[in-house]
Amino acid sequence: MFSLAQSFQRQGLVGLGAISSMMFSAEAEYLDANLKDNVADHDGDDDVSHDLTDLDSCVGEEEQHNVSKKNDIGCNMHQVKELVNEKPQQQHMDREIGFLDIPYERDNLEARNEYQNDGTEDHAKVRPVPYEDEKSYEDSFTNKDRSVSESGSHHFLFEIPYEDDNLKVSMEDSMNSVGKVFLNDIPFEYDTVTTSSESFTQGGDYTEVEEEGHELRHERDVMPIVEETDFDGDEVAVRTLFNSLGDEQEESVTESKGSNTCGKDYGSSTEDILAALLERLGETKVPTNHKNENEDVPLINDEDETSRVEDGEREEEEEEDEEEDVGWLPGFRVDVEVRPTSHLGENQYGIFALQNIPANTLVWDWTNRLQAYHCSEVESYIRNNFRDDDLEGIQTFLRRGFVLRAPSDNHFVSSMTDSIGFMNCSMSPNCRHQRATRDIHEGEELTLDYSFYGNPGWYVAICHKYGIMTSCEIAERQSKLGHNRFLSADYNIDDTDDSVLAKNLWLEKYISSIR
Numbered sequence: 001m002f003s004l005a006q007s008f009q010r011q012g013l014v015g016l017g018a019i020s021s022m023m024f025s026a027e028a029e030y031l032d033a034n035l036k037d038n039v040a041d042h043d044g045d046d047d048v049s050h051d052l053t054d055l056d057s058c059v060g061e062e063e064q065h066n067v068s069k070k071n072d073i074g075c076n077m078h079q080v081k082e083l084v085n086e087k088p089q090q091q092h093m094d095r096e097i098g099f100l101d102i103p104y105e106r107d108n109l110e111a112r113n114e115y116q117n118d119g120t121e122d123h124a125k126v127r128p129v130p131y132e133d134e135k136s137y138e139d140s141f142t143n144k145d146r147s148v149s150e151s152g153s154h155h156f157l158f159e160i161p162y163e164d165d166n167l168k169v170s171m172e173d174s175m176n177s178v179g180k181v182f183l184n185d186i187p188f189e190y191d192t193v194t195t196s197s198e199s200f201t202q203g204g205d206y207t208e209v210e211e212e213g214h215e216l217r218h219e220r221d222v223m224p225i226v227e228e229t230d231f232d233g234d235e236v237a238v239r240t241l242f243n244s245l246g247d248e249q250e251e252s253v254t255e256s257k258g259s260n261t262c263g264k265d266y267g268s269s270t271e272d273i274l275a276a277l278l279e280r281l282g283e284t285k286v287p288t289n290h291k292n293e294n295e296d297v298p299l300i301n302d303e304d305e306t307s308r309v310e311d312g313e314r315e316e317e318e319e320e321d322e323e324e325d326v327g328w329l330p331g332f333r334v335d336v337e338v339r340p341t342s343h344l345g346e347n348q349y350g351i352f353a354l355q356n357i358p359a360n361t362l363v364w365d366w367t368n369r370l371q372a373y374h375c376s377e378v379e380s381y382i383r384n385n386f387r388d389d390d391l392e393g394i395q396t397f398l399r400r401g402f403v404l405r406a407p408s409d410n411h412f413v414s415s416m417t418d419s420i421g422f423m424n425c426s427m428s429p430n431c432r433h434q435r436a437t438r439d440i441h442e443g444e445e446l447t448l449d450y451s452f453y454g455n456p457g458w459y460v461a462i463c464h465k466y467g468i469m470t471s472c473e474i475a476e477r478q479s480k481l482g483h484n485r486f487l488s489a490d491y492n493i494d495d496t497d498d499s500v501l502a503k504n505l506w507l508e509k510y511i512s513s514i515r
């Protein structure tokens with residue numbers, strides 16, 4: 001398979017095997033001066049967050065879609081409360097709860113409190129309220145759907161996990177109390193989901209029923225897709241597609257089919273929610289104009305890659321990839337390119353905008369191009385994949401990766417096949433939490449403040465062993481050089497909430513999942 005690095009090489013940008021990533025002299029000086037330093041506390045700065053990503057940015061704004069409002073979930077507090085108080089009547093409730101991620105509305109949060117008497121977890125069973133009464137609600141299911149409810153009930157209750165920081169509500173029509181609700185920006189409307197379940201009897205089979213009249217569209221930002229498993233890993237088929245083609249096509253933009261599932265409940269603790277979201281979000285992060293991120297592209301050094309791929313095959317793949325690599329770089333959600341940043345040293349590169357990027361735009365997103373290595377494996381990984389004398393290769397490997405903050409700071413995340421590894425550090429970054437912190441103009445370099453990365457001892461040790469600075473040290477040096485931290489006023493992403501742990505957990509799970 002033609003790899004991303006080869007693509008970069010082809011563009012004359014990076015040669016991983018032969019890359020001359022000589023230590024930037026200032027970097028060397030810094031290391032000399034600071035090797036024994038107790039690396040600064042990176043928590044203290046008020047603009048430094050503990051995490052890299054933001055759950056809210058798992059699906060970018062461009063993925064917030066307009067779909068038909070006719071069956072929107074109501075926002076009426078009374079309705080919601082009624083439904084919440086109407087506890088599940090099913091005899092086989094545990095088998096009839098559909099694990100569809102149903103969004104909720106602000107009012108539901110209060111409803112939750114009434115319903116949540118189960119101890120510690122925020123936990124609610126809230127039925128969406130798209131229809132006025134039970135009958136019309138049930139009638140909304142196809143016959144086939146209803147026939148599967150042979151176990152005695154036609155109730156469909158949905159388990160709705162939520163956390164305050166997952167909540168997003170945008171009122172579409174305040175006059176009619178019609179809202180569009182998002183769970184981590186994943187929009188849901190009742191009429192975009194068809195529920196079918198055949199497996200309320202023993203066995204766990206399922207039947208998918210596609211909703212008629214909904215045209216399936218595959219656009220570049222169609223997402224998310226979850227197939228063959230629900231959030232718990234139960235046997236289920238769920239396929240949810242959204243796109244963002246705009247209002248004029250709103251009636252045709254969605255197809256979703258899900259099935260109620262049997263089996264264990266997933267809880268609504270932060271961790272559970274993140275686990276559930278992970279299922280959805282881990283899959284579809286690279287625009288479809290790029291090659292499949294699931295491809296095995298363990299890109300370590302050029303020679304390995306060369307030996308892996310036959311020449312003929314490679315040419316063929318190059319041709320294919322030439323088209324795919326036009327436009328976005330892997331991982332990036334906006335049009336950017338890699339260019340030399342010689343002011344940082346020889347063979348240093350950075351990411352530059354090829355378009356104007358409005359503040360708060362999601363610029364980069366996680367993909368499973370990133371590869372995580374447990375701290376205990378990093379050394380052996382290096383030994384197994386680099387020649388002893390390939391210091392430059394090792395340095396490149398290390399500097400293009402990063403370490404998140406605790407509790408995820410026990411992994412080295414390699415981004416050798418993801419362009420995030422080219423993003424340089426600035427104390428006045430124009431990106432943070434994957435988003436633009438201000439309007440970025442075409443031609444500007446995209447930068448991050450590396451201070452938010454983790455800097456555990458094992459990572460410091462390994463970087464120093466191979467003669468490079470850790471990400472945090474780069475930031476620290478910038479700071480010492482007098483670059484004051486500055487975040488644009490345009491930046492309005494709230495990272496002061498208490499979701500740090502949640503985000504880190506998400507990352508940790510993400511990392512585990514892509515290992």
Ligand SMILES: C[S@@+](CC[C@H](N)C(=O)[O-])C[C@H]1O[C@@H](n2cnc3c(N)ncnc32)[C@H](O)[C@@H]1O
Binds near residue numbers: 341347420424478
């Ligand atoms: C994630 S990489 C960024 C891409 C890097 N320029 C390259 O081409 O490999 C991080 C490395 O870039 C360099 N770097 C990034 N920001 C820097 C800065 N503000 N000053 C000096 N070096 C920087 C350091 O060598 C650091 O180890």
